[in-house]
Amino acid sequence: MEILRRLYLYRIMHGPSSYIVAVEMVQFKNFTQAAFAFSPGINLIVGPNGAGKTNLLDAVHYLSMTKSYFSATDQPLIQYGKEGFRLEGKWYQHEAEHQLVCVVREGTKKEFRVNDIPYPRLAAHIGRFPVVMIAPDDVQMITGGSEERRKWLDMLLSQLSGDYLLHLVAYHKILSQRNQLLRRWVEQPSSHVHDLLDTYDKQWIPHAEAIFQYRQQICAQLIPLTTQFYIHLSGNKEHIQLQYQSQLHEKPFAEWLREQRKLDLQIGRSSVGIHKDDLQFLLNGYPVKIHGSQGQRKSFLLALKFAQHQLIVKQKGIIPVLMLDDIFDRLDPKRIQLLLSLIRLEGFGQVLITDTDPERLTAHLPPSSTSVNWIQLTYPLQGA
Known part of the structure; x- marks a missing residue:
């Protein structure tokens, strides 16, 4: 289709994607301390409900938008019994790696820095490292x-x-x-x-x-x-x-x-x-x-x-990071196949997908998908 051709052309015209290389979380939701690395292409995050798949995506969203995708305030993001959280991410963009750090403490102003430079206003960060998130709700x-x-x-x-x-x-x-x-x-x-x-x-x-x-x-x-x-x-x-x-x-x-x-x-x-x-x-x-x-x-x-x-x-x-959280539920196999045919395109850049069923993903991915990065979460979390 024409739209598929145009996506590929945009990818060629605009060069490398903007993508998250790694993220580290301390006392963020159900993660006491954990770190994950991502590939520039498709990343499949699998595990049972409650293992933290959605929370991992939310950490990436927070580093992009200075706020949670799911919560209007920071308080629910702080691990129970703790007084704050820290997020650190490495983000590749414009042929360079950028260090993003966010520190939230109860009763103090949120700290947000990129390459050790703090923002006078958090709004100045919005759109610099763009993401697109899709969640069930x-x-x-x-x-x-x-x-x-x-x-x-x-x-x-x-x-x-x-x-x-x-x-x-x-x-x-x-x-x-x-x-x-x-x-x-x-x-x-x-x-x-x-x-x-x-x-x-x-x-x-x-x-x-x-x-x-x-x-x-x-x-x-x-x-x-x-x-x-x-x-x-x-x-x-x-x-x-x-x-x-x-x-x-x-x-x-x-x-x-x-x-x-x-x-x-x-x-x-x-x-x-x-x-x-x-x-x-x-x-x-x-x-x-x-x-x-x-x-x-x-x-x-x-x-x-x-x-x-x-x-x-x-x-x-800039090609934003595309994050799909548990989006295959209530989609028939044909729609899943059509969806994955879109996101496999090079024009979509980095994609993070969560699912509880790894077999559902492998069934619709071609056997030659060696570029796919698998992240397996277990419950209870190790180190959480």
């Missing part, structure tokens, strides 16, 4: 509410643009302040509320408009890529559609704010804005979340993530 992006889809879109854009992340942080800070003002007014009305709202709105509008433009631009590229990946994963049997939905398609944000101010004061919160944006996913003209099977929903999710991977390659000239 990600299907909530298909079946859940709009917040899950915005979160994913924000994560993608934050890896592509530091300016987007700055606009996003500023937007949500003003949103929080504006909502606090509206709640106070409901409890204790004041004649100054309109002047204060005018001030907030004047600061708010440029950030909303910038975010809207970024999302429009990325969705224009995301939609055709996702469609092509899904065609491959479904064996060209199903038709999908994606639609970016935003109130700002209808009229400018400033006009929305003027029209909705009375309602905002009545309900005590901001009723319009890009925090209401959504992505709609359709399969053969019907919502996937309602009419799609488990396999179709998972294929849709995989197509979105693969499109995310390719967009990072195109815009940053």
